[in-house]
Amino acid sequence: MCGIVGYTGNLNAIRVGLEALKRLEYRGYDSSGVAYLDKEKNIQVIKSQGKIRKLEEKIDKINPYSNTAIFHTRWATHGEPSDINAHPHIDCKKILALVHNGIIENYREIKENLKDNHKFISKTDTEVLAHFLEENLNKEKLETKNILKALKLLVESVKGSYALNIIFKDLDKTIFFARKDSPLCIGIGEDENFLASDVTAFLPYTKKVIFLDDFEIGYLTPQKIYIYHVKTGKEFLLESGKIIKNTLNKKIENIPWDVSQAQKGGFKHFMLKEIFEQPKALEDTFLGQKEVLENLVERLKLPSLIVFSACGTSYHASLIGKIYLEKFSNLPCICEYASELRYSKFPYPKDALFIFISQSGETADTLAALREAKKRGFKTLAITNVLGSTISREADYVLYTYAGPEISVASTKAFSTQVLSLYSLAYYLGKKNGLNLNYKSHFSKVFTLIEKLRNFLENSENLKNIQEISKWLASFKNTLYIGRYYNYPLALEGALKLKEISYIHAEGYAAGEMKHGPIALIDENFPVIALATKDSYLEKLKGNIEEIKARKGKVVILSDEENLKSYGDFFIKVDYLEDLTCLLNILPLQLLAYYTADFLGYDVDQPRNLAKSVTVE
Numbered sequence: 001m002c003g004i005v006g007y008t009g010n011l012n013a014i015r016v017g018l019e020a021l022k023r024l025e026y027r028g029y030d031s032s033g034v035a036y037l038d039k040e041k042n043i044q045v046i047k048s049q050g051k052i053r054k055l056e057e058k059i060d061k062i063n064p065y066s067n068t069a070i071f072h073t074r075w076a077t078h079g080e081p082s083d084i085n086a087h088p089h090i091d092c093k094k095i096l097a098l099v100h101n102g103i104i105e106n107y108r109e110i111k112e113n114l115k116d117n118h119k120f121i122s123k124t125d126t127e128v129l130a131h132f133l134e135e136n137l138n139k140e141k142l143e144t145k146n147i148l149k150a151l152k153l154l155v156e157s158v159k160g161s162y163a164l165n166i167i168f169k170d171l172d173k174t175i176f177f178a179r180k181d182s183p184l185c186i187g188i189g190e191d192e193n194f195l196a197s198d199v200t201a202f203l204p205y206t207k208k209v210i211f212l213d214d215f216e217i218g219y220l221t222p223q224k225i226y227i228y229h230v231k232t233g234k235e236f237l238l239e240s241g242k243i244i245k246n247t248l249n250k251k252i253e254n255i256p257w258d259v260s261q262a263q264k265g266g267f268k269h270f271m272l273k274e275i276f277e278q279p280k281a282l283e284d285t286f287l288g289q290k291e292v293l294e295n296l297v298e299r300l301k302l303p304s305l306i307v308f309s310a311c312g313t314s315y316h317a318s319l320i321g322k323i324y325l326e327k328f329s330n331l332p333c334i335c336e337y338a339s340e341l342r343y344s345k346f347p348y349p350k351d352a353l354f355i356f357i358s359q360s361g362e363t364a365d366t367l368a369a370l371r372e373a374k375k376r377g378f379k380t381l382a383i384t385n386v387l388g389s390t391i392s393r394e395a396d397y398v399l400y401t402y403a404g405p406e407i408s409v410a411s412t413k414a415f416s417t418q419v420l421s422l423y424s425l426a427y428y429l430g431k432k433n434g435l436n437l438n439y440k441s442h443f444s445k446v447f448t449l450i451e452k453l454r455n456f457l458e459n460s461e462n463l464k465n466i467q468e469i470s471k472w473l474a475s476f477k478n479t480l481y482i483g484r485y486y487n488y489p490l491a492l493e494g495a496l497k498l499k500e501i502s503y504i505h506a507e508g509y510a511a512g513e514m515k516h517g518p519i520a521l522i523d524e525n526f527p528v529i530a531l532a533t534k535d536s537y538l539e540k541l542k543g544n545i546e547e548i549k550a551r552k553g554k555v556v557i558l559s560d561e562e563n564l565k566s567y568g569d570f571f572i573k574v575d576y577l578e579d580l581t582c583l584l585n586i587l588p589l590q591l592l593a594y595y596t597a598d599f600l601g602y603d604v605d606q607p608r609n610l611a612k613s614v615t616v617e
């Protein structure tokens with residue numbers, strides 16, 4: 001997913017912006033670029049396909065100075081990765097440069113209307129916006145009110161998603177913006193201001209943030225922030241630190257993270273750091289949610305059905321959530337991929353509660369499904385890890401996880417905090433539903449869980465054992481993860497972790513399904529990871545393992561039962577903690593994927609073709 005950054009202030013915007021852009025690298029990209037106003041206030045553009053260091057080499061050659069610059073990391077949607085297609089894009093007369101995150105759905109139609117008077121250089125959808133603005137500023141003086149008028153027209157004419165940063169020739173220390181569906185936030189500094197796709201970019205400079213909403217346009221200078229809502233005409237104006245106008249009711253939020261949390265802190269990769277952060281992330285989430293949950297569930301009407309919807313890892317968390325809620329709150333649940341739910345007929349009882357789970361809070365399919373549910377009058381709850389994310393502002397209710405910034409594309413601590421959130425939610429909904437639940441017995445295991453996770457991670461024997469298995473697993477092209485009950489969603493999640501960072505084909509399967517097809521795959525070249533903890537109907541799982549071994553299949557057994565050690569080719573010892581065992585079992589699966597990908601020498605944090613948050617469809 002693209003990343004955008006804008007800076008204006010008294011520092012060299014090129015250097016500040018470049019470092020800020022590097023903090024968005026985790027989003028995944030294939031090219032990058034910068035546009036800035038030089039000493040004569042003319043637009044200059046430097047861009048390059050490939051990693052940011054290639055852009056940096058080009059910048060170092062010129063070593064420019066400017067107080068106004070916009071930056072971009074591109075994740076190609078229209079037009080292959082190339083210098084030409086990289087952002088920023090300019091208009092014919094170079095009166096402006098812009099960077100964009102999102103997709104312009106009607107760009108062909110706009111291009112068709114402009115082609116007689118404009119020369120297009122790239123194959124991107126984004127470039128049409130530069131010419132659209134140029135066309136609508138043609139007869140106008142280049143000044144703020146005319147630019148805002150042209151931006152208003154853009155919002156009214158363009159279909160699709162966009163987070164835009166735009167600079168104009170001669171308009172020193174001024175950056176314009178527009179936002180719809182793609183995240184964009186303002187970092188408020190002292191005599192300097194930032195724009196970025198997410199707060200990680202400018203955390204070292206400021207924790208004061210304004211999150212922009214759909215149909216908001218505006219501009220910022222080092223001392224001024226102006227926001228205008230195209231549909232309502234409402235405004236926000238902050239000047240020299242004072243709020244002058246706020247009919248738009250914008251909030252200035254304080255980000256609770258510090259920049260070290262968004263850096264590797266001595267770990268080789270963000271993913272490993274985030275795996276090791278899980279005990280703390282779980283503790284922060286459990287403690288952070290206590291008040292919120294009681295109050296939230298009090299406001300919720302007991303639904304006759306709960307519909308979970310999410311993508312990827314968050315979807316797997318919802319599968320565990322279904323088990324928890326059905327067990328502890330006696331409420332029927334279904335889980336739907338957001339990319340499927342959004343097109344469904346929503347044949348659900350009117351009082352159904354939709355629970356959308358999203359670490360980033362920006363996933364396009366999840367947002368689309370949420371909007372569809374809301375349009376049909378359903379109540380919606382979002383479980384997300386990012387303060388002020390789009391999903392948190394569009395759902396009727398929000399429950400935050402407190403995992404801290406999750407930078408690595410492969411989601412780990414977000415998953416475990418999502419699962420714990422659902423474990424807690426199930427208790428409060430169960431109480432509301434009149435079930436005889438005891439707070440102490442339900443939650444006493446949470447601190448035992450956190451302790452056991454810490455112990456597992458501190459035991460170098462565990463890590464060495466998993467590294468050994470990873471080296472062996474790395475030699476295969478295919479593998480199967482199998483589990484029952486809680487361990488079925490874990491099998492799906494373990495398989496996703498392995499495939500997305502080691503590129504080994506891995507499938508998660510309900511163990512009971514083995515004889516309905518997958519067992520045909522098994523031979524000595526097709527290893528199986530069997531999740532065999534007590535709560536997964538162990539006897540049945542032992543049967544699966546026997547069937548696999550009878551076909552020369554190799555088996556890695558993950559279990560709390562020592563006597564299974566001799567059953568397989570490899571053994572990973574985990575503890576048993578009843579309904580929270582799943583949060584013990586996921587840890588070795590995350591480590592197995594991590595060490596395998598690292599052993600294969602892949603880019604663990606930014607795997608090929610993937611983005612941290614899929615904000616495009």
Ligand code: AGP
Pocket residue numbers: 311312313314357358359360361362363366409410411412497500611612613614
């Ligand atoms: C998980 O490791 C993947 N990065 C991916 O499946 C991710 O979980 C999915 O894209 C959903 O992201 P979200 O939680 O931010 O909505």
